Amino acid sequence: MNSSYPEPLEELMSGLRQLPGIGRRAAERLALALWEWDREELRHLGTLIAALPEKVGRCPECAGLTESGELCHVCRDEKRDNTTLCVVESMSQMLAVEAGGHYRGRYLVLGGKISPLDGEDGSGLNLELLLHRVQNGEIKEVILALSSDVEGRATAVYIAELLQKFPVRISRPASGLPAGANLSYADGATIAAAFAGRTALDGKQ
Amino acid sequence: MNSSYPEPLEELMSGLRQLPGIGRRAAERLALALWEWDREELRHLGTLIAALPEKVGRCPECAGLTESGELCHVCRDEKRDNTTLCVVESMSQMLAVEAGGHYRGRYLVLGGKISPLDGEDGSGLNLELLLHRVQNGEIKEVILALSSDVEGRATAVYIAELLQKFPVRISRPASGLPAGANLSYADGATIAAAFAGRTALDGKQ
Numbered sequence: 001m002n003s004s005y006p007e008p009l010e011e012l013m014s015g016l017r018q019l020p021g022i023g024r025r026a027a028e029r030l031a032l033a034l035w036e037w038d039r040e041e042l043r044h045l046g047t048l049i050a051a052l053p054e055k056v057g058r059c060p061e062c063a064g065l066t067e068s069g070e071l072c073h074v075c076r077d078e079k080r081d082n083t084t085l086c087v088v089e090s091m092s093q094m095l096a097v098e099a100g101g102h103y104r105g106r107y108l109v110l111g112g113k114i115s116p117l118d119g120e121d122g123s124g125l126n127l128e129l130l131l132h133r134v135q136n137g138e139i140k141e142v143i144l145a146l147s148s149d150v151e152g153r154a155t156a157v158y159i160a161e162l163l164q165k166f167p168v169r170i171s172r173p174a175s176g177l178p179a180g181a182n183l184s185y186a187d188g189a190t191i192a193a194a195f196a197g198r199t200a201l202d203g204k205q
Numbered sequence: 206m207n208s209s210y211p212e213p214l215e216e217l218m219s220g221l222r223q224l225p226g227i228g229r230r231a232a233e234r235l236a237l238a239l240w241e242w243d244r245e246e247l248r249h250l251g252t253l254i255a256a257l258p259e260k261v262g263r264c265p266e267c268a269g270l271t272e273s274g275e276l277c278h279v280c281r282d283e284k285r286d287n288t289t290l291c292v293v294e295s296m297s298q299m300l301a302v303e304a305g306g307h308y309r310g311r312y313l314v315l316g317g318k319i320s321p322l323d324g325e326d327g328s329g330l331n332l333e334l335l336l337h338r339v340q341n342g343e344i345k346e347v348i349l350a351l352s353s354d355v356e357g358r359a360t361a362v363y364i365a366e367l368l369q370k371f372p373v374r375i376s377r378p379a380s381g382l383p384a385g386a387n388l389s390y391a392d393g394a395t396i397a398a399a400f401a402g403r404t405a406l407d408g409k410q
Binding site for chain 1: 210211214220231233234235238239242244247248249253258261277297
């Protein structure tokens with residue numbers, strides 16, 4: 001084609017367009033911005049990208065991302081509680097729980113949730129690893145910290161059934177009002193959940 | 206830091222965040238998407254990025270982007286009209302004019318516009334190249350196809366003065382209603398420009 005950028009730039013743009021949320025215009029903007037970078041910066045970024053598969057892998061314990069061949073920093077930490085396992089959908093949710101600063105147990109990254117509409121029937125999830133850990137560890141409680149949408153709840157139910165034969169407690173984080181929330185602006189479903197799960201202020205149950 | 210992705214991923218994210226329009230969340234999404242790519246695709250993209258400075262350079266005639274060491278496809282084309290020079294701000298504007306399919310002359314890519322607020326006083330623009338081409342070529346007309354915002358108009362006025370001593374006609378594309386436009390939805394400035402620049406239907410001026 002004649003009305004186009006030089007071939008290497010066009011190739012770069014079509015590469016960038018494979019990324020989520022990057023359309024034709026955004027790819028053009030990114031490629032042109034990259035072209036203006038220093039030679040050294042470009043080489044650095046290019047090397048980082050090319051080396052991703054060698055440098056970053058899945059943790060054999062929790063299936064989270066980690067530097068290849070190593071346990072992730074949570075699984076490596078000997079001071080964590082081995083009797084609690086928190087099941088999350090993705091690494092970014094695991095980081096969110098970590099940022100909360102309260103949870104001191106172990107993790108398992110499921111790698112998604114059961115979603116028949118997207119063709120995910122559970123075979124792509126790390127359910128075997130989950131079973132393996134519940135079977136062979138000292139786990140006493142499994143916290144299913146999955147999304148509270150339809151797929152997340154279906155996945156939680158499925159996992160709860162899967163784990164029924166093991167002597168573990170299965171729980172999920174409380175539903176309710178977010179910290180600092182004003183009742184006026186909360187949606188009905190959240191308020192209903194918060195009332196249904198209300199806790200006693202005076203310590204009586 | 207403990208609550209973070211593995212170091213190589215974090216490094217990639219902070220690299221991606223240098224790009225325009227890419228914030229923390231978008232960089233995370235892009236880096237995680239990249240991690241799922243095939244080894245071969247990643248190597249290809251990484252090589253493309255690292256090789257940009259060697260592969261893509263500025264055309265010595267028009268300052269547009271081209272494969273390094275070559276004239277761009279327009280400057281290389283011997284069938285184009287050497288007597289007309291179209292001055293545009295950027296390569297992407299040059300491609301837009303080319304896509305119009307009407308213009309058959311030469312180009313000069315200015316590399317921006319005069320914009321004192323952004324610290325661009327004209328010294329970063331390819332004005333010397335413009336003077337050189339007007340001085341040494343067979344150019345009879347210079348079309349200033351710059352943005353119709355304040356900076357674009359200021360740049361056009363500045364260039365027009367710069368070229369005053371040369372025997373060239375200086376023009377700019379017509380302002381008016383876009384093709385297929387409905388008067389009801391046109392803004393006032395566009396309508397005013399379209400009426401001021403109205404053309405005779407019967408061929409009389």
